[in-house]
Amino acid sequence: xxxxxxxxxxxxxxxxxxxxxxxxxxxxxxxxxxxxxxxxxxxxxxxxxxxxxxxxxxxxxxxxxxxxxxxxxxxxxxxxxxxxxxxxxxxxxxxxxxxxxxxxxxxxxxxxxxxxxxxxxxxxxxxxxxxxxxxxxxxxxxxxxxxxxxxxxxxxxxxxxxxxxxxxxxxxxxxxxxxxxxxxxxxxxxxxxxxxxxxxxxxxxxxxxxxxxxxxxxxxxxxxxxxxxxxxxxxxxxxxxxxxxxxxxxxxxxxxxxxxxxxxxxxxxxxxxxxxxxxxxxxxxxxxxxxxxxxxxxxxxxxxxxxxxxxxxxxxxxxxxxxxxxxxxxxxxxxxxxxxxxxxxxxxxxxxxxxxxxxxxxxxxxxxxxxxxxxxxxxxxxxxxxxxxxxxxxxxxxxxxxxxxxxxxxx
Ligand code: SF4
Ligand code: SF4
Ligand code: SF4
Numbered sequence: 001x002x003x004x005x006x007x008x009x010x011x012x013x014x015x016x017x018x019x020x021x022x023x024x025x026x027x028x029x030x031x032x033x034x035x036x037x038x039x040x041x042x043x044x045x046x047x048x049x050x051x052x053x054x055x056x057x058x059x060x061x062x063x064x065x066x067x068x069x070x071x072x073x074x075x076x077x078x079x080x081x082x083x084x085x086x087x088x089x090x091x092x093x094x095x096x097x098x099x100x101x102x103x104x105x106x107x108x109x110x111x112x113x114x115x116x117x118x119x120x121x122x123x124x125x126x127x128x129x130x131x132x133x134x135x136x137x138x139x140x141x142x143x144x145x146x147x148x149x150x151x152x153x154x155x156x157x158x159x160x161x162x163x164x165x166x167x168x169x170x171x172x173x174x175x176x177x178x179x180x181x182x183x184x185x186x187x188x189x190x191x192x193x194x195x196x197x198x199x200x201x202x203x204x205x206x207x208x209x210x211x212x213x214x215x216x217x218x219x220x221x222x223x224x225x226x227x228x229x230x231x232x233x234x235x236x237x238x239x240x241x242x243x244x245x246x247x248x249x250x251x252x253x254x255x256x257x258x259x260x261x262x263x264x265x266x267x268x269x270x271x272x273x274x275x276x277x278x279x280x281x282x283x284x285x286x287x288x289x290x291x292x293x294x295x296x297x298x299x300x301x302x303x304x305x306x307x308x309x310x311x312x313x314x315x316x317x318x319x320x321x322x323x324x325x326x327x328x329x330x331x332x333x334x335x336x337x338x339x340x341x342x343x344x345x346x347x348x349x350x351x352x353x354x355x356x357x358x359x360x361x362x363x364x365x366x367x368x369x370x371x372x373x374x375x376x377x378x379x380x381x382x383x384x385x386x387x388x389x390x391x392x393x394x395x396x397x398x399x400x401x402x403x404x405x406x407x408x409x410x411x
Contacts, residue, residue, distance in 0.1 A: 002025075002072075002075055003075050003076055003077070003078035003080075003261075004023050004075050004076065004077040004078060005078050005081060006077070006081075009079075009081040009082040009084075009085050010082060010085070012077065012078075012079050012081070012082050012255075013082075013241040013251070014241075015077060016077055016079075016237050016238055016241045017238070017241050017242070017243070019056060019077075020054070020056040020059050020061055020077075020238065021061040021063070021076055021077050021234050021235065021237045021238050022054060022059060022061055022063055022065065022066060022074060022075070022076055022077075022234060022403075023054070023074070023075050023076075023077070024043075024051065024052050024053060024054055024065075024073060024074050025073045025074070025075060026051060027051075027073060028051040028052050028071075028073045028074075029071045029073060030045075030048070030049050030050055030051060030052060031070065031071065032045060032052070033068055033069060033070055034052060034065035034068060034069050034074065035052070036068075037064045037065055037067075037068040038064060038065050039060065039062065039064065039180075039184065039360055039361040039362045039394060040058045040059060040060050040062075040184060040187075040361065040362070041058060041362075042054055042055045042056075042058035042059040042060070043055075043065060057187070058187060060179075060180040060181075060183040060184045060187075060235060060361065060394060061179070061180065061183065061234055061235040061237065061238040061403075062180035062233075062234060062235050062394045062395060062402075062403050063076060063233075063234035063235070063258075063402070063403015063404060064394075064395060064396075064403055066234070066403055067401075067403055067405070067407050067408075076234050076237070076258070076403075076404070077237065078261065079237060079255040079256055079257060080257055080261050080264075080265065082254070082255050083226075083228050083255050083257055086226040086228075086254070086255075087129065087130045087131070089226075091224055092224055092225075092226045093132045093133070093220045093224050093225050093226065094130070094131050094132050094133075094226045094228060095131065095132065095133045095135055095210055095214075095225060095226065095227050095228065096126045096131040096133070096134050096135065096228050096230055097135050097136065097137045097139075097140075097203065097206050097210070097227065097228070097229050097230070097253075097285075098122060098123070098126065098134070098135075098136055098137060098230045098281075099137045099202075099203065099229065099230065099231045099232055099233070099399070100137065100138055100141065100399070101232040101259075101398075101399040101400045101402060101405070102122065102230050102231065102232055102259045102262065103117055103118055103119040103122050104116070104117050104118075104400065105232060105259050105400065105405045105406055106118050106121075106122055106259055106262065106263060106406075107121075108406040108408070109259070109260070109263035109266075109273075109406050110263070110266075110273040110274055111274070112274075114408070118273075119278075120276075120277070120278020120279055120280070121273060121274075121276040121277075121278060123278075123279045123280060123281055124276040124277055124278065124279045125262075125266050125271060125273060125276060126230070127279065128266075128269065128271050128276070129265055129266070129269060129271070131228070133218065133282050134279075134281050134282050135206070135210065135214070135281055135282055135284070135285040136281040136285070137202050137203055137206055137229065137231075138202075139206065139285045140202040140203070140205040140206035140209065140285075141202040143202070143205045143209075144177055144199050144200065144201060144202045144205055145304040145305050145308060146308060147197075147199035147200075147205075148173075148175065148176070148177075148197050148199045148305040148308075149304075149305040149306070149307070149308025149309045149312070150308065150309075150312065151168075151169070151173060151197055151198060151199060152173050152197075152305060152306075152308075152309045152388065152389055153308075153309050153312045153313055154168040154169075155168045155169055155170065155171050155173050155388070156171070156309070156313060156351075156353070156388060157345070158171075159171050159386075159388075160343060160345070160346060160351060162345060169194045169195065169198075170194055170195055171195075171386075171387065171388050171389075172195060172356075172371060172387040172388050172389055172390050173195065173196075173197050173388065173389050173390070174195050174196045174197065174389075174390045174391075174392060175196075175197055175302070175305075175389075175390070175391045175392055176196050176197040176198070176199055176200070176201065177199070177201040177202060178201070178235075178392060178393050178394050178399075179201060179233065179235040179236055179238060179239035180233070180235040180361065180394030180395065181361050181392040181393065181394045182196065182239075183235065183238065184361040184364070184394065185364075185392075188364075189368075201239065203229045203231065203236060203239070203240065203253060203256075204239065204240070204245055204252060204253065206227075206229075206253070206285070207227050207229075207240070207245065207248065207251075207252030207253035208247045208248040208252045209285070210225065210227055210248075210285060211225050211227065211248035211249075211250055211252065212248055214284060214285050217284055218284065222248060222249065222250060223250060225250075226254045226255075227251075227252070227253045227254050227255075228253075228254060228255050228256070228257060229253050229255070229256045229257075230256075230257055230258075230259070230262050231256050231257070231258060231259070231402075231404055232258065232259050232399045232400070232402035232403075232404050232405045233256075233258070233399060233402045233403065233404050234258060234402070234403040234404045235394070235403070236256045236404075237256045240252070240253040240254070240255070240256055258402075258403075258404025258405070259402075259404050259405050259406060260404060260405070260406060260407070261404070263406070302355055302357050302389060302391035305389070306318070306355060306389060309389075310341055313341050313343055313344065313345075314341050314342045314343065314344055314348075315344045316342070333358065333359055333360050333363045333396075334356065334357075334358050334363050334366050334367060335356065335357045335358075336354055336355065336356040336357070336367075336370075336385075336387075337354070337355060338352055338353065338354040338355075338385060339352075339353060339355075340352050340353075341353055351386070352384070352385070352386055353386050353387075353388040353389075354374075354385035354386055354387045354388065355387070355388060355389045355390070355391075356370075356387065356389075356390045356391070357390075357391045358390065358391065358392045358393070359392075359393045359394075359395065359396055359397060359398060360394070360395075360396060361392060361394045364390075364392060367387075367390055370385075370387070371387050374386070374387060
């Protein structure tokens with residue numbers, strides 16, 4: 001696999017912000033396959049037999065075109081040289097944070113069946129490559145779930161008229177953890193931005209916590225810490241290089257390498273991946289709850305955040321029939337389900353709410369139409385749904401099929 005490299009590795013962050021992450025090579029075969037997979041209509045067909053081009057104002061950097069190009073003519077901008085420079089610099093303390101979907105895809109690069117969980121070998125490989133600390137993005141996934149869940153609670157309190165929460169954002173709340181979707185939202189629906197959760201994605205929550213709390217706890221000068229996200233996602237490269245993400249006082253996350261690039265690094269170092277002993281993430285920011293691991297699947301974020309919100313609003317755990325409401329897990333591109341939440345602040349009065357789960361950013365238009373129609377109905381109309389939460393993952397099936405994952409031809 002080839003990739004786009006920059007001459008001076010540290011300039012790669014600027015390169016990505018200016019020109020995006022994904023490029024079509026000059027020797028494109030003009031087969032037009034990529035246009036079918038682009039959720040953003042960002043691929044320009046310049047005429048029969050002509051090389052296709054990407055409109056970077058529309059592109060969300062998701063890499064779906066790359067994984068589906070049958071001729072391998074689409075490349076991603078690589079941050080690998082930037083990471084190697086840090087690994088070779090004795091003054092840097094290089095931290096890896098590994099995303100949930102990497103551990104269940106990395107094995108494919110070394111001959112394991114799709115879905116094999118190679119978490120233990122993954123952490124061993126991180127150390128063999130010279131990373132100083134092996135932490136886990138799942139640690140921060142829990143923070144994102146809590147943040148999104150409590151933001152949703154505040155928006156619902158506003159909706160039911162609790163005076164202290166009238167400054168909260170409007171309903172429905174859309175998830176913000178998928179950078180492909182966030183970019184899509186920003187470019188297509190700028191007038192509706194208040195609907196998107198203000199919570200950072202797990203990777204971007206992890207970054208500043210690592211460079212403040214984490215650095216202090218392990219005795220590392222924050223300026224010397226270099227954070228690398230190992231990710232299924234090409235859009236993460238755009239996300240971590242956004243200029244606003246410097247709340248630690250430094251670049252919160254320095255670089256991203258995709259699952260494919262991580263596998264390449266392992267091969268390049270002649271590490272026999274399948275013979276590696278299992279090991280665990282380092283303590284402090286390597287722990288997690290079970291909730292975080294579902295982040296990589298479509299429906300996972302909604303389920304986790306809604307459990308948090310249900311408990312906060314009702315004082316009860318989500319159980320029994322209500323759990324079946326979570327059966328919105330499934331394969332359809334747009335799914336929705338309604339449930340009644342007994343609101344503690346209203347003396348247990350049940351309030352019907354509806355959630356939706358979408359994969360494929362281009363399908364969002366369908367849910368906006370339903371939301372706008374619902375808003376026109378009277379509050380007492382039995383057909384009123386009260387959309388409160390919409391989860392959107394850009395890639396089909398979620399991050400498990402992200403643009404940085406091993407290239408398969410069956411998705
Ligand atoms: S799928 Fe690949 S070869 Fe076909 S038009 Fe797109 S970039 Fe070119
Ligand atoms: S990276 Fe995603 S949005 Fe950009 S051109 Fe490819 S498929 Fe379209
Ligand atoms: S679904 Fe996952 S892999 Fe795809 S763009 Fe969103 S965060 Fe990245």
